[in-house]
Amino acid sequence: MDKSLQRRTVVDPAVADMLSDMERRKRIANLPKSKQSKARKDAVRHKVGLDLPPALHDSLRQIAEGEHISISSLAAFFAQRGIEDYEEGKFDLSPHKRLSRCARFEYVLDLAKLEKS
C-alpha cells in the first residue's frame, strides 16, 4: 500500500473533538470517586516523552531542586524562552546541525558542539 495515502476524516473535526471529550468525561465519571480527581487532572495534562542527554537531565534536576520547582515546569519555562529567542532570530540552529543517520530526520543537533561554544 502507498504509505503516503492518508485516511480522510469523515467526521466534522469539531464534532469529533467534542465527542472524544464527552467520552473522556464519561470514563472519568465511571471511576471510583477517589480516583476521579486525579483522572481529571491527568486528562488536562499534556505528557510527552523526549530524549534528553543524561547530563542535561542532571542539570535540569539540580536547578529545579535549587529553585524548589518541578523539572517539568522548569523545562517548559526554558523551552518557552528558547522558542521566543529562536523566533526573534537571536540564534541560528544551522551551525549546530549535523547529518542524521536516522531515516526520519535529515539532521540532528550537536549538543556537544553547543557546550564547547
Added chain:
Amino acid sequence: MTILTIANQKGGVGKTTSAVTLAHGLALAGQHTLLVDLDPQGHVAFALGMDKAPGLYRLVVDEEPVTSVAIYSRENLDIVPGDKKTEKAKRTIVISNFPAEIMTRVLKNAPYDVVILDMAPSLDVLHISALMASDWVLIPTKLDAMAVDGVNEVLRSMGEVAERGHRIGYSILPTFFDRTTRETIVQLKALVQTFNSHVWPPIPQDTKAREAPAFGKSLWEYCPRSPAMIGYDDGHESGYASTLHRVVEVLCG
C-alpha cells in the same frame, strides 16, 4: 440567490428558532435575506415580534410577486409571514399544475442574496416543493430517537427529489444539546456514526432561547452571549454563531 431550507418532519426540534436566528445572523452579516414561513402556525412572525399574516397564501395562491408580499422585519431582513391560511394554500397547490415546482416558480428572481424556508413539521406538497427549490437543507434535530427518525424522513424526501434530477446538499444540526445526559451522548454518537461529516456542532440547550420569542426578539438581540449562541465555555465549537459561519461558507462560498 441561494435557498436554504430548514426541515425536520418532527415538531419541536428548533426549526423556527434556527431559521429566525440564522436569517437574522445572515442579515447582520450584510446578506439581503428573506425568511419564508411555510408553517401554518405562523411562528416566524411571532418570533420576530410581528403579526401572523397570510403572506405565503398570497404568494403561492394569489401569485402576488414576492416583493409585494415580503414585509420588512430588520435591516437586510424581510419575511413572508404565514398563518392558518397556509393550510388552505397547500390544498390549492395540490390541485394546481406542477405543484412540486411552485416554490421554485414564486421565488424565481426574488431580489435577495439568501432565502430561508422554514418548513412545517409535516411531509406534504409544500415540503417537496421547498426541497425542489433548495440549494441546501439544514435539518435540526433533538438528540432523541424520534427526532433522529425525523432526519431519516427528510432524507427520504430528498431522495425522491433527487430522483427528479435535483440533488441537494444537507447538514444536520443537533439542537437542545444537554452535555450532562447519557442519552444525548448516545444519540450524538449514533448520529455521527450514521451521517459522518454531515453532522455539525450542536446548539446547547438554553432557557434564554425559549424566552426570546416571548419578547419578539431574535437571539442576536435578546441573548447574544448565551450558550445557544456562542456555545459552552469549554473550548468546543458549538452554538448558532458557529452554525452561521458554516452556513455562510456553504451558501456564499
